[in-house]
Amino acid sequence: MNDPGVDGPIQEAAEDIERNPYEEAQKQEEKEEQDFLDPGRWWFASTACPLIAGTFGPMANAFSICALVQNWRVSLPQGVTEAHGVDIKDPHWLIAINSISLVFALIANMALLLNMARRVSFEIAQPITIIGWLLSSALLIALVSVASSSIFRIPPPEAHALTQAFYYAIIAAVLYWIISLLMVITVVGAYRDHYPKEFRLTISQRTLMLQTISFMVYLLLGALVYTKIEGWRFLDAVYWADFTLLTVGIGGDYVPKTHLGRSLLFPYAIGGIVMLGLVIGSIRSLVLERGKHKIAARFMEKKRQSVLASVNLDERTIRIGFFKRVRFSQKGLSELQRREQEFNIMRRIQASAENSRRWTSLALSTTAALLLWFLGALVFTFSEKPQNWSYFVSLYFSYTSLLTIGYGDYTPTSNSGKPFFVFWSLLAVPTLTILISNMGDTVVKAFSDFTIWIGSLTVLPGENGITATLKSGAKRITAGDFFRDKDFQIEKPPGMLFRGDKHHGNGASIDTGLDRLAEHIEQEELGEAEEAGERGDPIERDIHFYHFVLARELRQVMKDVDAAPPKQYTYSEWSYFLRLLGQDESNASLHRKPPIKTDRSKNRPDLGKADGIDSESGEPRSWSWLGTRSPLMGNKTEARWILERLSATLEREMKKMQSSDPEERKQPPPISMADL
Template identity: 50%
Template sequence: MNDPALDEPITNAASEANDNLKQKIEHDKDDALSKADEAEDKAYALSTGWWYASTGFPLIAGTFGPMANAFSVCALVENWRVEVPPGGTEAHGIDIRDPRWLIAVNAVSLVCALMANLSLLLNMAKRLRFEIAQPITILGFWVASVLLIGLLSYASTDGFHAPGVQDQALTQAFYYGIFAAGLYQIISYLMCITVWGAYRGAYSKNFELTIAQRTLMLQTISFLVYMLLGALVYCKIEAWKFLDSVFWADFTLLTVGIGGDYVPKTHLGRGLLFPFAIGGIIIIGLVVSSIRSLVLDRGAQKMSARMTEKTRARVVKQIASAERKGHASNKPLFGLSKSIANSLAEDPADDKVDELKRRKTEFEAMRRVQEMASREREYLALGFSSTAFAILWFVGAAVFWKSEEGQQWTYYGSLYFAYTSVLTIGYGDFVPQSNSGKPFFVFWSLLAVPTLTILISNMGDTVVKGIKEGTIWLGEISVLPNSESHAVERLKRGLYKATLGKLSFPSAKKDEENANTAKTIRDEDNDWADIHETHPGLVKLFDSSERRKIDPEAIKALDRRADAWAAAEEGDENKARENKDRRAEAEHHYRRLLVSEITKVYADTKLNTPRKYSYLEWSFYLRLLGEDEADSSIHRKALPKDKTHSVQKKHGRHNTKPNHEDAGSQSNKSEGPDSAAPKWSWIGEHSPLMGGKDEAEWILERLFEKLEESFRALSHEHDRIHEASNDANSDSGDANTAEDHDSTPGEDGSPDETSSHNKILPG
């Protein structure tokens, strides 16, 4: 079966099938990467309203759904009517038994709501499909709400009045039913918006939530179950009604401590308070942490991304407008200095300014845009949270004022009580006693937890930071050491900084400029020191003069930290160097650098505060990815959005990220409009600093892509060498069929190809 006529077609067919399979795999990978990039763009372009629909509303449902369930339990366990004794109050009324049908309908409402909550929880945990879970969630909450609304409406009429009872009142259970029905209605409508947006294609049907956000619902359930079980225990120990015990457990676990008639008086109750209170406070701490994570991790990031884009677009539009009017150099633009504005107006093709300096100016302008957007977001968030707190305070005080008319509370007294309660001061001189005031206090105080948490977080970013900076400023103009020896000069410079240069003094302005220049020099020196310390190998990619500054021990330390694969690459690099194969040496060194930098950047992604890289570091990474910041052919000046879209329409849509070529080859260049390499600007719409991801994540993904490309090139080279070897053996066999197989090497003295497996030819 060694017939050449038969063997050759089989070999060719196998090779062709293998090539087709590889091409299909590569096509699938490219298609997957393309879809991932589209998904990233789609997520970043998602408006704030759609973010609330895709993430905020499900989290509201997951947080307040269990609260509504707890209120439904409270509405079910006690009767809805009491007889008020002569001279007594409704708080100490005699229960009137509810009709059985009312209890049955109330129980059905609770079961529907529990099923809806369970479905939502399983959907968030990815244990139940979106298409199955959401109809159950929406219908469950809506049916539970409708049933409760029907019962509440009937209970509000004279038909619910017990016969033969002169004076009767509605109990706390009735008011808990109102809060439960209202929450169910709101949650069902919010989830309808979420489902509508998902089926419209505005976002994915899967909830992309962080771990803290996924556990928020479980933590809320844990706290409410803990509070209800504690209330059940204390209602037996202290002989209270269950809903009075719920009222006590709420102001105890939230550390309000208003006291009144509901304080433990038995030794057993006081003894159990020690573990009960500390356990509840721990759970509350977990809930507060998750709420803070929700606001800072997702809400703040999304809001910051949108405001950065709006600020960037305004800056670019204003620069373009000033350039058209011809006075870009006459005044600062949007908080940017004249020199930065003039550099941004320059075209990369012009030789008026050095390209590296122009790009660095763009980078600094983008950092300035980020700072302005961050400050605007912080104060806008503070305004929203302060408004929410004010509404909670003033509206809550109005409700307490009406519900406690029997105690003759004034509105000012209600404001005082609401303020001392929401800040957990709890003097105890004002205590709700009505059947409507106690349930509302429980509901209102639970709302105060996320409201106050968000407000304090936002105040830490703005008010507290301002007080700290103000203290430093007062110290600079008074007693703290400063470069100015005279108090008058310190005061001038302090006023210059405090008014952002509007109140200017020549000496203060000059001192500030000198200080900024010195700071810039120090920052650049620190950047170079950091790069030499953390990225010694990358210095080789820039200036050969920098090689003398590299500490050999740092390189050895870098090599010692490399894993087994990097050590193997180093060995192959040494072999290539001995063989004087510059290309193979560069390829092995490049892959070793990629692994080293991936390790460092991955560590940066795990920092609590996302790291922002300096321009020098970004230049290093872009060079490693195949782009040269000094190459003006791949750059363009930022255009307003309307012009950007017209350019994209004319020449094809601009890629969402720089198209990096392999390092070791020439940097990618755009030779014309139809070139595959995109042109981009640091302050442009598709700047790496504009993505929805952290800078470390952006760089890490691109480094992984380059490493994968390098491995793919290595695999292709192995296949090429193997096919060339098979073709040579086949030709030798055809030419020497009558001779012995152990033939001598050819006259050309070609070397053994097996030693070439560790080489990568440029693509």
Template identity: 50%
Template structure:
């Protein structure tokens, strides 16, 4: 439905864009998109932290350090302490001009560095220009503050006539700012080092939401400090005392006591300040959870999965080597990840062996990879929980120790400090303890801001482990007692609950399905079995597709997603054209339209899976079906190989993108292996793209989720099929409908291209279905 007047301009613009993009990339290595995905998935964790986590930390804590620098500049560093008094209630002494000037220069350097980092993240300033400015700016700002802090503890800073001198909260804010500037500068040095040594791109590959985290941090701090400035005038407080009040108010701690609004104006404005602060804080916490945590979890789990897979691959290689030397004990090396004997025996078998059918061998290989993923996921969850618990405990007890030292004038015991720290971290805020010293209030602000990401991470990790376990136990108890269930008797409920607790939900559902089917005297392929939990790994024939399409049409179109509705319309159109081609006796056109219809139907389902709250993991039967659509047969050994330990050699997947050698990702050999499921033309020699479920080219070893990976490949296959109906000439002849274009091609050429894409023609599907029914028993 293109406008005729736009075809030419759009085509020319597209060519110009391609030419400009090619000019920009001519000095870079040509890499495949799938290779980029794999490199992102397999890149070592330390380089992921350097490329993503370090810039995010710098962008988050940079504005915090700037806010502390402002606090260090706007008030005097020294106070006069009367005899018998304390610095907490001292009298301000004006700072020398040189201290104010150096302090202002430090703040200016830090602001320029932070602005440079923000513009670099927004891709407004090149990496090579922005990063030196960022690193040097933060480092100079830190050095200047460290110099002032050092001078403040010498005789140069003493009061005249030997009067007692004390240090105000501005001095302690300068300490926190200097420390943060130093840390940020070193973090960005690590980022620059990794970029210039080729471990990742020199440009930040951050999403819009990740860049927004820095803006949300700035918004939160600006909101706090502007209101603190207003309340310092309304309530007559010192500015730093107002910052302390704004901090415990917006974080809903509510220490109370000394600093509370007492004027009608202050109490009236509190409604707006508190509401706005809670909203911005909620956005900030949400960003930390969805961006830092979710992405970090994926990366850590990916690395743990890759390490576990490498251990299994190397042990398989050792077991194969020992088969001749110790034939009775070759599988001792495979006592890993609790793999059973059958899976371990299947892993050492060559593809096409007579000892086991190829599909069965691949099924066990798939289960081994699933076991690796399960073990890696469990280890990641509990490892993350341990780290977050340690971080919370460290923040808790170190905070208590600092308060114990800072509040010595109040004679707090260490237990009282632990109690105060705990009630503060959990935002209980009884108000029976309150820091009064300059050091205590400044540390309180810094400490509570650190608690935001720490508690967010802890709560999230507890949700994946402890809270999830309690939730599952609660649901299990309900299922076997009073909650509605598909099981009719208490005994059946207990059996189902025991299976679910021991083997998991999937196994329990499968056995439940088998039991229901046995009671009804039907096979699990029947309609009743499908309503419970049908294994969808069947090569569906025309009748099955028609039946499914008819059932889908009965759904209310108002409840469909717009994309799903569009796919349904296209599927219906392809079905009509399939019927038309069948009536004309054009077998090739019928096959083409049937393939596209089947692809569209599966794209709808996979699209729904990709939008689910938790990404779906497909069963082996489902993968068999989808891989058949992509052009391969799981029962044909010519497409398969054992996992190759040589692919896991050091340097083969270092993440640099420039590794060399016969097994490197950019070598011709590795590129041939990579073409396994993505080749849309006639299939080349199968030996050039053999792959394994436990290999690095496995669809399960990918940065994308399984539905996203499948959706991308199904779209590619659909696009390749649509390209076949376009005329092969210069494009002057418009494409014909209802298979007319296909009739003009030689039938032999049509059949070869179609069967190469499908590997299974519709006429053979009924036979395939019967064979699979017999195999599945």
């Protein structure tokens, strides 16, 4: 059977996972690969769970403080609403238990933060954190249960009501219970050896936690100040500070009426808005940095596996998507053409997986935002029954609040509605931030591209005219004959693969990199190579030239490492870099090309084991662009992958020059000045 060009990738899908561990030099790479392939749930347990706990823990502490600073009951004289009732002093046992609950919660939160700062070990901090939050939740639940009974209320029932402090206690109890369970999940995953028993939070993750703590402290301190200035109750001032700093501005009965209060609003509001902006920036950075990367990795691996499983050996096709099939039946291909074909398929897989990730993330974040809207409106419908709010009115109020429109025509007045609004509006900050970020990657980008395209037709036609623009737009809309099978046509083999190669219309990589190499030759650093050439020692000349090219390319690739979006290299550029690393793309012995064995029962390729390890570098000798060892897979960007390999290669070359073995020092390099 003729090799169709993807036999290697077909068999590599599970081989690398099943193979035995490499030597010590490969252990770190194996660990990084496993981190890339690990299911997302364990990433969630190792990073997202403690991060959520560390972020919502201070919020729960703030709500516990709100539950402690005000009495839980008020009496209602004739014609007085619960928002203006007369306080009834709490019994001493309620204050004591409430205080103990807050102390347990603060100790638990401090233990978690110290553990994240690596001041307290995982084995000591986690039991303290989990037990402390569970005890806090249990004590608050017990108090809420007693306060809800007839024992706590003074008859007649209609003459008394529970205050905002009672409802803050409910919210705090639920938060403590949830974040303690999250930490239990984290501990279970650590003791099952899915990740180390320590937290490796990034700078943005730590920053988000600190900014959340700072924002909650800022909100409570501002509320305390305005309690004294405006004569409000502290929890009413918390409600005011919340809708002020979140720029909802629903107003109602709570607006500064003194000159001092209005004067202090200038610095207080702008300071809170700046802090809120920092929190939003950290959330967005966190989503883009870690969450987005991990989700993209999972989508990439699943897409790769599904594509390899869709190989039809009879028709010689691979299904990239529901309507996308790629033909790989090309007879008489050279090794370079076969590898370029694999590379092109992998690029298709990357694009398809990234597109799926974007729209799936948008769907999930949209669902979360809709749930926040609809469920929030449902709660407001019940909490604001004294105002006769219908569900539609609650939807209207929730919508204007979420979008920070804040007309102020409807405002919560009940003792249950105000605390819930504070919690609900704070929860909306990360929810809407993630939604807007995902919309920027999908809907906003599509609308922007469409607007530019429409503009090119009407106001600013492109250089090729309106007809060419229409054809280009039609091609983009149909994704290049989206509903038809597409082939990868490679008519000519790539030439010499130095950076700067240009692609002709037929897809072949033709060498035009003389300007790139000329730049190298013009440098003074090539003096030693030129002297060796003058002495008639071409190997010594090529070795010095090779070292200079490695160093020069290191500096060039460094510029690509932090590129946004991440740099994606063409096949000719990859071929050039791999040639520098001693992995010539034209050398079939370095690539996977085993025979196909078909499992007839499943009509899928049989998967075996990998072969061959380079004795010097520890890298697998044979790999496929479509396999788990592909440079296009893994948790590194392409520029980072190349940078690390170039650095290691240059280091080995420098050590080789110091070798006492003359034969080792005189080994020919993978590139030569004669290539020019």
